[in-house]
Amino acid sequence: MDKAAVEVGGRMLLDRVxxxxxGAERTVVVGPRRxxxxxxxxxxxxxxxxxxxxxxxxxxxxxxxLALSMPGAAAPPAPDIVVVLAAxxxxxxxDAVAGLVEALGGLGTGTEGVLLTDAGxxxxxxxxxxxxxxxxxxxxxxxxxxxxxxxxxxxxxxxxLVVRRRADPTGDAxxxxxxxxxxxxxxxxxxGVSEG
Numbered sequence: 001m002d003k004a005a006v007e008v009g010g011r012m013l014l015d016r017v018x019x020x021x022x023g024a025e026r027t028v029v030v031g032p033r034r035x036x037x038x039x040x041x042x043x044x045x046x047x048x049x050x051x052x053x054x055x056x057x058x059x060x061x062x063x064x065x066l067a068l069s070m071p072g073a074a075a076p077p078a079p080d081i082v083v084v085l086a087a088x089x090x091x092x093x094x095d096a097v098a099g100l101v102e103a104l105g106g107l108g109t110g111t112e113g114v115l116l117t118d119a120g121x122x123x124x125x126x127x128x129x130x131x132x133x134x135x136x137x138x139x140x141x142x143x144x145x146x147x148x149x150x151x152x153x154x155x156x157x158x159x160x161l162v163v164r165r166r167a168d169p170t171g172d173a174x175x176x177x178x179x180x181x182x183x184x185x186x187x188x189x190x191x192g193v194s195e196g
Contacts (some may be wrong), residue, residue: 004031004087006183009152009190013088020092028062030055041066050150057139057149082135086126088185091172103166113163118172124174125158134161
């Protein structure tokens with residue numbers, strides 16, 4: 001399933017996530033190009049479909065290039081906060097994203113990330129704010145240790161980072177559409193459409 005393009009509540013899932021992070025200074029979407037609700041920069045993971053770690057690596061590389069292309073820039077700003085979001089979070093809100101950024105900024109550089117936990121207490125690392133330098137460091141280490149990132153689970157990254165968990169403030173912001181049943185739940189809540 002091309003989850004980013006699935007429509008829920010009259011909008012693509014990707015557009016819903018982009019609206020929730022509209023205040024971002026720079027936004028990179030990793031995946032195939034498509035029309036979106038606002039302008040973004042695009043990157044593609046290698047190999048395509050290789051999983052969240054290659055996608056994160058591609059996004060971090062694209063962010064670094066964007067930072068270097070800014071007038072007078074010599075290096076990516078440090079410390080920089082990188083918000084990492086899956087494209088399948090239909091109930092994500094501006095307040096939830098801002099809360100992650102504020103929580104991380106308030107903790108200082110000793111904590112390397114703040115991620116949402118869902119209603120069951122499970123980590124949602126693709127709904128988190130991280131210090132960019134920590135992400136770049138750990139991605140580079142994993143790439144070196146494993147000879148690449150394709151197919152590696154995201155928990156290899158997050159278990160090496162010093163993260164704090166933040167309970168989902170709405171109970172819904174961390175809800176992700178992993179299955180068609182999840183899509184049906186989101187549609188039923190947002191536009192009354194359900195799939196059988």
